[in-house]
Amino acid sequence: MNAFKMVTLVALPILSLAVQPVFSQVTKIVIRAKAKDAKFIGTGIGGAYVIVRNNTTGEILDQGYTTGTSGDTELIMNTPIARAVRLTDDNTAKFEAQLTISEPIFVDVEVIAPINRKAASVKATTQFWAIPGKHILGDGIILDIPGYILDINYPTTHQTIAITSLPQGSLKAKVHLVMMCGCVINKGGIWDADDIEVKGLLRRDGKILAEFPFEITDEDNVFEGTLPLTEKGSFELLVYAFDEKTGNSGIDKVSFVIN
Incomplete structure (x- = not known):
């Protein structure tokens, strides 16, 4: 070679x-x-x-x-x-x-x-x-x-509530609100409840009957609001949370019955 x-x-x-x-x-x-x-x-x-x-x-x-x-x-x-x-x-x-x-x-x-x-x-x-x-x-x-995790805890979906059980024609509604990471929202904390607007809209047949605020309770993440209810029927409760500073928002809604 x-x-x-x-x-x-x-x-x-x-x-x-x-x-x-x-x-x-x-x-x-x-x-x-x-x-x-x-x-x-x-x-x-x-x-x-x-x-x-x-x-x-x-x-x-x-x-x-x-x-x-x-x-x-x-x-x-x-x-x-x-x-x-x-x-x-x-x-x-x-x-x-x-x-x-x-x-x-x-x-x-x-x-x-x-x-x-x-x-x-x-x-x-x-x-x-x-x-x-x-x-x-x-x-x-x-x-x-972005956002919040918001759950309406009371009333629950399609719950039937006796009108005779409502003191002075009102119902105490409760929601649970946390950050998207699960972080705690409370009064005066890092995620201060006072910075967040939580509001409920009571609707019937597509019409808004009332708007009302939810306020933080002594329990972390739990807000409470008073729904004005004096009539029987089917209703929808829509609750939103909004922070103007950050733009975070969250929403939940349920339908329930007053009988």
Whole structure:
């Protein structure tokens, strides 16, 4: 075998290796859901559901729940935010997506939170380039989730209430209100009940009969209002919560019967 052939035979495998495509790499992306004006949405409230898709093909690259704690209250709520300072620690709720990719991919991220509370769930989305082997860790990608979780505790859906049981033609209604992360709302707290307008609308046959305020009670998260009721019939109670400073809002409604 002459020298030329020998060099060629040696060079071919090297050339072949040089043109091989880069192998797929697992790329880690931390994704978190944070309640607006509050903390992170984690295990305690049921978590957020995260879906990561290839923007071009629609293929789901990874999906799952955020798990962990809601985070450090002092750090998140009371410490001025400075560049490159983390808001989270190793225990703060997150979903770590693992994308097996061989080239940069433009991805869509969809977060639904809190996933266990369908009536209050909000969908937030974002997009970014995922690059093979370039992990996004630390605080990761944080999506803001606005709103409140509001539940009417009394009256309950389709409850029948005797008109004779109503003192002086009124009914005490109760609602339960928390931040989207499950954080406590009370009087004078970090999430101060006095900053939140909670109001009820009593309706019948689509017409508003009365509007009335709800006030915080001695129990955390529980507000109470007095419904004026002097007639029998079917009614609808709609209650909303609204914070003018943050724009957070929540709503619930029930139908009930006075008999």
